[in-house]
Amino acid sequence: MHNEFSNLYKSSSIGINKFHPFVKWAGGKTRLTSVIERHVPKNFSNYFEPFLGGGALFFHLKNTRYEMKDFTSYLSDNNPELINAYNIIKNKPQKLIALLREFEKNYYNNPREFYYELRNNKLSDKIFLAARFITLNKTCYNGLYRVNKNGLFNVPLGNYIKPKICDEENLLNINGILKNTKTIIRLGDFENILVKNTKSNDFIYLDPPYDPIDRTSNFTSYTNTGFNIEQQKRLSDLFHILDCKGCKLLLSNSDTETIRELYKDFSNNILKIESIRSINSKPEKRSGHVELLIKNYK
Numbered sequence: 001m002h003n004e005f006s007n008l009y010k011s012s013s014i015g016i017n018k019f020h021p022f023v024k025w026a027g028g029k030t031r032l033t034s035v036i037e038r039h040v041p042k043n044f045s046n047y048f049e050p051f052l053g054g055g056a057l058f059f060h061l062k063n064t065r066y067e068m069k070d071f072t073s074y075l076s077d078n079n080p081e082l083i084n085a086y087n088i089i090k091n092k093p094q095k096l097i098a099l100l101r102e103f104e105k106n107y108y109n110n111p112r113e114f115y116y117e118l119r120n121n122k123l124s125d126k127i128f129l130a131a132r133f134i135t136l137n138k139t140c141y142n143g144l145y146r147v148n149k150n151g152l153f154n155v156p157l158g159n160y161i162k163p164k165i166c167d168e169e170n171l172l173n174i175n176g177i178l179k180n181t182k183t184i185i186r187l188g189d190f191e192n193i194l195v196k197n198t199k200s201n202d203f204i205y206l207d208p209p210y211d212p213i214d215r216t217s218n219f220t221s222y223t224n225t226g227f228n229i230e231q232q233k234r235l236s237d238l239f240h241i242l243d244c245k246g247c248k249l250l251l252s253n254s255d256t257e258t259i260r261e262l263y264k265d266f267s268n269n270i271l272k273i274e275s276i277r278s279i280n281s282k283p284e285k286r287s288g289h290v291e292l293l294i295k296n297y298k
C-alpha cells in the first residue's frame with residue numbers, strides 16, 4: 001500500500017470520517033450506518049454490496065474497519081451512469097475534477113441555463129458523463145435520479161444556493177480507496193453477480209429499493225427497469241440460496257407484510273430500526289420511518 005495513502009487510511013481510525021458518498025442517493029444509508037454496522041459480522045472473507053447506490057455502508061466500513069485490509073469488495077449496481085462515475089473516480093480522477101470545477105463555475109454563473117443545457121447534452125464521453133452525473137445529482141431537485149422511458153434523466157432543477165459540486169478532497173480520498181484496496185466495480189443485476197462470485201463466509205449487504213409502504217409512495221424507479229414485487233421475490237429466493245451456501249447476509253427493507261412474509265424463515269433475526277428518509281417531497285414524511293434489518297446469523 002502506498003505510504004501517503006496508508007497514513008490517510010490510518011487517520012480514519014481516530015474517528016475522522018475520511019470517506020463519504022459522492023452522491024446524494026434515494027434510500028442512502030448515511031444516517032443509519034452506525035446502527036447497521038453493529039450488525040455487520042466481526043469477520044468475513046469478502047464484502048459484497050450489489051445495490052451500491054451511494055455506498056454509505058462501504059465507505060463507513062472503510063472508515064472504521066481499516067484493520068481488515070485483506071478483503072475484496074465487490075461493488076455493483078444496475079445503474080450505468082452511477083457505475084461509470086465510480087469507474088472514472090477510480091481511473092481518471094484528475095480529469096474528472098478539472099471538468100467538475102468548470103461545471104461548478106458555469107453553474108454558479110447561471111444555474112438554470114447551465115443545468116438544462118447540461119441535462120440535454122448528449123455527449124457520450126465517459127469522463128463527461130461522470131461529471132454530468134455528479135453535477136446533476138448535486139443540483140437537481142432533492143438529489144433524485146429518475147429517467148424517462150427512453151432512459152433520459154428528467155429530474156428538474158433543485159433549489160440550492162452554491163452547492164459544492166466539486167468536492168476534490170472526497171473524490172481523491174475515494175480514488176485512493178478504490179485504487180489501493182482490493183475493489184471490484186461492476187455494472188449489473190444483483191443476481192448474476194452474487195451467484196457467480198460469492199463463497200461461504202462472504203458478507204453481503206443487500207439494500208434494494210424499498211417495498212413501498214403505501215402504494216402511492218412508490219419511489220422505485222432508480223433506473224427505467226423499476227423494482228417491483230417480482231423483483232422482491234427474486235431477491236428473497238436468492239437470499240435463501242446464499243444462506244444455504246454459507247454466506248452472511250444482511251438486508252435492509254421497509255416494514256411491510258410482503259417483506260415479513262418473504263423472509264419469515266429468518267423471523268428470529270429481524271430487527272426494527274428507526275430511519276430518516278431525506279428524499280421525500282413532503283417534509284412531514286421525511287422522518288420517523290421504521291425499517292427492517294434482516295440477518296441470517298446471530
Ligand SMILES: C[S@@+](CC[C@H](N)C(=O)[O-])C[C@H]1O[C@@H](n2cnc3c(N)ncnc32)[C@H](O)[C@@H]1O
Nearest residue numbers: 027028029051053054055056078189190207222
Ligand atoms: C436503496 S438504493 C441503495 C442505497 C445505498 N445503500 C446507499 O447507501 O446509497 C438501491 C439501489 O439498487 C439499485 N438497483 C435497483 N435494481 C437493481 C437490480 N436489479 N440489480 C442491481 N441493482 C439494482 C438502484 O440503482 C439503487 O442504486
